[in-house]
């Protein structure tokens with residue numbers, strides 16, 4: 036039984052003192068592969084370097100909607116394309132829309148434009164996409180419908196409704212499930228996890244954020260992925276081994292990793 040943590044930020048400074056230990060602890064808990072995502076050009080370069088250093092690590096590169104301030108439609112796009120050429124870059128991400136932190140409509144429009152530009156990169160390079168959607172479900176879906184043709188990907192750390200999840204699945208996109216599924220107040224997520232077909236779920240931690248119970252509030256790390264898998268197994272009446280098997284298969288298929 037092996038797991039893939041499909042969304043992490045192990046380049047975060049919270050791991051600078053003990054990254055090797057974090058990685059070996061993950062391996063001890065059968066989390067043998069980890070995909071780190073950048074959110075700026077700088078952190079995208081960092082996650083590529085991590086993927087060079089660790090055999091089981093892969094990288095996604097892109098600019099997060101909350102980090103678009105200095106995005107240059109020529110230079111930034113060029114840089115992402117350059118980083119994405121690395122053999123261990125398996126995705127464009129995390130990209131998308133964040134209306135929780137951004138209330139200004141002009142900036143929201145800029146987020147949309149830059150999101151679309153990065154979807155174009157993914158299409159050009161034939162890479163899957165990892166999407167950040169916070170309080171922007173309607174516009175995210177609209178953009179994926181109009182601009183997501185010939186693309187595959189995942190709505191990471193899914194926080195929308197079941198209704199929207201069904202639309203996402205219909206388009207062939209997956210949802211990423213992480214720590215919040217274990218929280219007592221995770222109102223909609225358990226129902227969504229129960230309703231999902233096996234092909235439509237990815238496991239992720241989003242470490243260092245969103246540690247699952249019983250470590251909620253602490254620094255998250257890939258070894259905690261098992262707690263997410265256990266909760267999914269409990270909700271769906273499956274064994275953890277089954278959850279490991281199909282979520283690992285889904286991740287390998289989406290991100291073309293073996």
Ligand code: NI
Pocket residue numbers: 042043044072129241
């Ligand atoms: Ni993230």
